[in-house]
Amino acid sequence: TWKLYRDRRGNAPPIAQVEEELKAGLHRRTFRDQAGRATTHVYEVEVEGTGNDELRQNNTGKFLVGVDGLKPLLHVSTLEKSGLAALLSAGKVSIHSVKPEQVPTDLEGLSKYSGILLENVPADALGLARLQAIAAWVRDLGTGLMMTGGRESFGTGGYIRSPIEPILPLSMELRPEHRKLAVSIAVALDRSGSMMAPVAGGKRKMDLANVGTAKVVELLSEHDEVGVFAVDTSAHVVAELSRLRDKASLKDRILRIQSQGGGIFVYEALVACHRMLQKATNGTRHIILFADADDAEHPDKWEQVVRQCRAESITVSVIGLGTEKSKDAQLLKDIATAGGGRCFFTDNAEELPRLFSQEAFAVARSTFVEAKPPVRIEARPGLSRILGQAMKVDRHLGGYNLCTLRQPEANLGVEARDEYKTPIVANWQVGLGRVVCYTGVADDPRYTGDMPQWKDVGEFFSSLARWTMGELSPLPDGMVLTQEVKNGVSSIRLHLDPNRQRESFAGQPRVNIVRQSPGREPVTTTARMRWSGADELLLEVPRDEV
Structure with a gap:
């Protein structure tokens, strides 16, 4: 009996099942399924025999199938009802909201999303395994992280010395004058x-x-x-x-x-x-x-x-x-x-x-500043590079997390106009991924100041979220990436336009290979593709290295 499961949970029934008599040797079977929204599905094939099977461990196989399209943003919050989530939904940003303990602990689970938004979530609520997985997922697999401020975020939220700290465009190490x-x-x-x-x-x-x-x-x-x-x-x-x-x-x-x-x-x-x-x-x-x-x-x-x-x-x-x-x-x-x-x-x-x-x-280090009276914040020239458009920001906040910009790599979007000149919005590219920070509080009337009354507040946060999610296809025109798994080897091919006017690369492109065993921190290695034809580059990765 062949059984096919999709995103198997508990005792859920298979989506397909076939009974037939098989002889020793290689067999190929085709199953059909209909793709829904953009996501990553986990398919599992299970074979049940009627005889005395002394090696049942090889009776199952698992593989991932990505459905093209922009995947939703994973929104993480401890709030029962998040005003930020409502703003993003109204701005047509596709989100999936969960509690910290519901965040996947592995790359397989995270692969269903285009990025992650941590809304004033303490590091302890996520735990080390999730923090490690998120950092590797963003940095090495080219996804996005958006982080908002509050008393449970950044330094006061326990992110200093965490796996997330190195990928942030802001430093939580304060200058002496901040003390x-x-x-x-x-x-x-x-x-x-x-x-x-x-x-x-x-x-x-x-x-x-x-x-x-x-x-x-x-x-x-x-x-x-x-x-x-x-x-x-x-x-x-x-x-x-x-x-x-x-x-x-x-x-x-x-x-x-x-x-x-x-x-x-x-x-x-x-x-x-x-x-x-x-x-x-x-x-x-x-x-x-x-x-x-x-x-x-x-x-x-x-x-x-x-x-x-x-x-x-x-x-x-x-x-x-x-x-x-x-x-x-x-x-x-x-x-x-x-x-x-x-x-x-x-x-x-x-x-x-x-x-x-x-x-x-x-x-x-009292790194959460209660601004009394509320502090004025203003847009800097770098904001348009994040939002993709010019936007005038001249508002006030009642509180923010005190951080400093990682110069010169990080981009400053919005700045507090007080003695500290703290970055309120900052972003950068880290590895293959992208990270944007909003050090103000998104959803707490004690600290949001007059941001909720701003007519452009929805577009402001939605634009930050869209930048976090990235583009639909990271590949330029004239390139197609395919993957095939056969005989325990994953063959990754980059197909180039035969009519291209010039070569797309100065050298051979590199590929990040991220491996994660259950309960272990992800491990990233890199390998270079090789030319396998005039219009094709190839990388072969044994299954035990993926």
Whole structure:
């Protein structure tokens, strides 16, 4: 029995089924299906036999079929009803709206879309696998990313040190003049026995927690203070609280911390950090507690310590290695809530450096600016290169994310006319893809200013979205690309117009080959096509390389 499935989900029935007697050897069968809207369909062929099949693993095959046309833009938002989505739909932009947890984690799922729009979505809500897939999909496969601002976006949303950061036309690293107050941070690191567990790359959990703490040091300025404890049954001073005059020496000490066994005594960690920060001279004082969410022992009178911290304007955040269902997760959440801070959980130790960076960034760098009174924004000459038309922008915003332009590559479209001159709209080509950022807030009356009253607001955002989605065909006239899979080899052919007046290439074109195993980060390699005829170039890729 042959069965053909399209976009198979759960127990969905096949779209075609044929029963016949087969003999050993090669067989070809033709199935017909009708294409709908522009998308990518996943077809799966399954063969069921009646005999004793000792190798059932080779009874299925899967292949992708792209339907020509402009695919929809994947719109991601935590809002139940997005005003931005309504604007885009009214502007005839084809979108598909989902929650962060519904975003595909692989290139196969993302291939159904022309690009992705992240509307004030925190990095944690997407997770590392999705961030890695999106970055590779945009940069190496030539799609688009549009990102809008808010308190859950850009630096304050945890995108610094994430896979998305390098593909953005804006830097979230702030200049010294952006800093309003120096900070003092005490870090308490769990060095209990569970931190000896190995992770990928020949490292241990302790190593990645150390790297995360070193990232905190990197993010801060010489005016800030940092102190570090390694905690098991007691708190051991790794570095006394001091200004960051010699970052290299401090990072070296941090990176040498070793797991010593036992469990982390939470109360001891909090008491030690509290005492250390009582000596701090800076206005902002903060504790970062890192603990195993399954082995946070002896909390004792933690409420009393945290209450004293809050009375002295000291805040507390927690990074827990585990999940929200871990044995001690509720304790860690309670500590962060009582401490006026944040609580993060991850069961992937490789995420620790990013989470430490995110927390330090949130404390030390207030990168979301509430503009009171609203700040004026104006179009710059580069806006017409994004929108494809001249558009006068002279509006006001009540809030935006503080970033700087990556010069000279990035293009500035709209700028805030305040002391920071922050880019409000910026774009660039990154790899084969394209990225545009709007650092204002698209849908929150506290911060949108008078943008909703602007008669051209719909066309403004729709034009940004259309630029993100790109053109219907990325190939110039006189070229056709085909692909055929046969005997385990994918043959990619570029057909050229036999009547062309000149050669289309100075050399042989390169092709990005992006491979992704289930649950793994995409890996990109490049290969050059070769001439296989007077009007044809060819690249053959074995199936195990795709």
